[in-house]
Amino acid sequence: MTLLRAEGIGKAYGPTPALVDVDLTVRAGEVVAVMGPSGSGKSTLLHCLAGIVRPDTGAVTYDGRDLTAMSDAGRSALRRGDFGFVFQFGRLVPELTCVENVALPLRLAGERRRAAERKALEWLERLEAAGVGGRRPGEVSGGQAQRVAVARALVTSPRVVFADEPTGALDSLNGEQVMRLLGDAARDTGAAVLLVTHEARVAAYSDREVVVRDGRIRDLMGAP
Numbered sequence: 001m002t003l004l005r006a007e008g009i010g011k012a013y014g015p016t017p018a019l020v021d022v023d024l025t026v027r028a029g030e031v032v033a034v035m036g037p038s039g040s041g042k043s044t045l046l047h048c049l050a051g052i053v054r055p056d057t058g059a060v061t062y063d064g065r066d067l068t069a070m071s072d073a074g075r076s077a078l079r080r081g082d083f084g085f086v087f088q089f090g091r092l093v094p095e096l097t098c099v100e101n102v103a104l105p106l107r108l109a110g111e112r113r114r115a116a117e118r119k120a121l122e123w124l125e126r127l128e129a130a131g132v133g134g135r136r137p138g139e140v141s142g143g144q145a146q147r148v149a150v151a152r153a154l155v156t157s158p159r160v161v162f163a164d165e166p167t168g169a170l171d172s173l174n175g176e177q178v179m180r181l182l183g184d185a186a187r188d189t190g191a192a193v194l195l196v197t198h199e200a201r202v203a204a205y206s207d208r209e210v211v212v213r214d215g216r217i218r219d220l221m222g223a224p
C-alpha cells in the first residue's frame with residue numbers, strides 16, 4: 001500500500017531550483033534510502049514529504065490526504081501523531097535525562113509521567129541504550145545520543161520515520177549499528193522509513209534506494 005507519494009514536486013529557493021518534477025512513493029513498512037551528493041536536494045525532498053516545506057508545484061499525499069492542501073495546524077498535528085524524526089545531531093533537550101527525552105513526545109501527547117517513562121525505557125532497551133537512561137545527553141557518546149534520538153522518534157509508534165543523515169555525525173561502526181537498530185525497529189513496528197544519507201553502507205540497510213542529482217530523482221529499482 002502506498003503510504004506517502006510525491007507527484008511532480010518542484011521547489012526553488014530564489015532562482016536556483018532545489019527540486020525539479022520529482023515523483024517518489026513510499027509504501028507502508030518500506031525503508032527507502034535517498035542518496036546523492038551534497039546540495040542535490042535530498043533534505044528538501046524529505047522536508048516536502050514530511051510537510052515541513054511546501055513545494056512550489058506538484059502534490060504530496062500521505063495516506064490519501066493532500067499535505068499541500070492541508071492547514072498548518074493540520075500538518076503539525078499529523079507530524080506529531082503519525083511521523084517521527086531523527087536528525088544528524090540528536091537535537092536532544094540537554095536539560096533532560098535520556099529517558100525524559102524519549103518520554104517527551106508521550107508527555108506532550110498527554111501521557112502520565114510513569115507510563116511515558118516506562119515506555120521510554122523499553123525503547124531504550126530495544127535500542128541497546130538502557131544504560132544511559134539516567135544521564136543527560138551531554139554525558140553520553142555520539143553513538144549513544146543517536147540511539148536515544150531513534151528511541152524518541154519511535155516511542156509514539158509513528159507510521160513514517162524521517163531520518164536526515166542519522167549517522168552523519170558518527171564513526172562507521174556506530175553509524176552502522178544505529179542504522180541496523182533503526183531498520184530493525186521500523187520493521188518490527190511496521191513503520192516506513194525515509195532515510196537521507198550519502199553513505200552507501202548506511203543505505204544498504206534499506207529496501208530500496210533512490211538517487212537525487214541536481215534536484216531530479218533516479219529510481220534505481222523502478223518502483224511502480
Ligand code: ADP
Binds near residue numbers: 013042043
Ligand atoms: P542536500 O540535502 O542534498 O544536501 P538540500 O536539499 O539541503 O540538499 O539543498 C538543495 C539546494 O537548495 C542547495 O542548492 C541548497 O543550497 C538550497 N537550499 C536548501 N535549503 C535552502 C534554504 N532554506 N534557503 C535557500 N536555499 C536552500
Ligand code: ADP
Binds near residue numbers: 089090137139140171
Ligand atoms: P562515540 O564514537 O563514542 O559514540 P563520537 O565519536 O560520535 O562518539 O563522539 C565523541 C565524543 O563527542 C563523545 O564521547 C561525546 O562526549 C561527544 N558527543 C558527540 N556527539 C554528541 C551528542 N550528540 N551528544 C552528546 N555528546 C556528544
